[in-house]
Amino acid sequence: MDSNSSSGGPRARDLVMNHIHICLRFIELLVQMFRVLASRRRRVERTYELGYDKHRQIIHNFVYKSDETCYKMLRMRRKPFEKLRDMLYEHGKLRDKRCVLVDEQLAITLHILGHNIRNRVISTWFQRSGETVSKVFRRTIRALIRLQRMLLKHPVPIGPEENDLRWSYFQGCLGAIDGTHIPIIVRNNQKARFRCRKGFPTMNVMCACTPSKLITYILPGWEGSAADGRILRDALSRRNGLKVPNDNYYLVDAGYSNCQGFLAPFRGQRYHLSEWASGNHPAQTPEEVFNMRHAKARNIIETCFGALKQRWACYVVLVSTM
Incomplete structure (x- = not known):
């Protein structure tokens, strides 16, 4: 009885140690796989996010290259765009965020509103991550809402000097x-x-x-x-x-x-x-x-x-x- 138990003890310990060794190797394998995936993800993000100068070139092509391009892409011409950009900065409290300047934030928002384009398409056009596009859109919309008192003017009643025949019948x-x-x-x-x-x-x-x-x-x-x-x-x-x-x-x-x-x-x-x-x-x-x-x-x-x-x-x- 004692000899069997003494002989079974080492075998049991060896079996347990073998299982522990297998588990450790499996965990090590998972860690290596995670590191590989993380490094690939970092490489993709680095290639996806362009430098500051390249982003400014994208905005130049969208906005400042010509009135025709600006109107097609953002549904307004350059002068109204620049005026709205200044209003958002001065009165809408819209500020530059890291490498995303105010004009790029406005351009992203206008492109979404004008063409109803999905987030992933905007990400490709402007070479920004989907998370950045979402944050920029919400931030700019809130800034636009702050301009409502400036943009929504009080109406003026029709007076007797009205020259438009359609409205001359409706004084006041x-x-x-x-x-x-x-x-x-x-x-x-x-x-x-x-x-x-x-x-x-x-x-x-x-x-x-x-x-x-x-x-x-x-x-x-x-x-x-x-x-x-x-x-x-x-x-x-x-x-x-x-x-x-x-x-x-x-x-x-x-x-x-x-x-x-x-x-x-x-x-x-x-x-x-x-x-x-x-x-x-x-x-x-x-x-x-x-x-x-x-x-x-x-x-x-x-x-x-x-x-x-x-x-x-x-x-x-x-x-x-x-």
């Missing part, structure tokens, strides 16, 4: 108000709430503009299923919401109520411009004459929406809210 008018639907991506449990009449999720954004096509008020965030009148009431109830002086008003379509500060067309009468376009069916009643003049003036907000969606692709393709 501040402009036009309407809503536009922006396609968005939402969670499955929110799709019914955001679904518009066309059957897909949208955000109903209310805007006000002047006769000179200047946007003076924006209220985003409402579901695509929300009625225009409900959104307008919300805009009026907010502390810093839409303000309409007592002697002034906005032109609105039939989706809104005809009330103090808002002038809607006559219901049950021809209204849309397409109904007057042929010229074969002139206005027959005073109500139709009013509706025709109302539609021609109020169409300015539709023109603004069309111009925005034509220039900035982010307004016509799906935007994620998740």
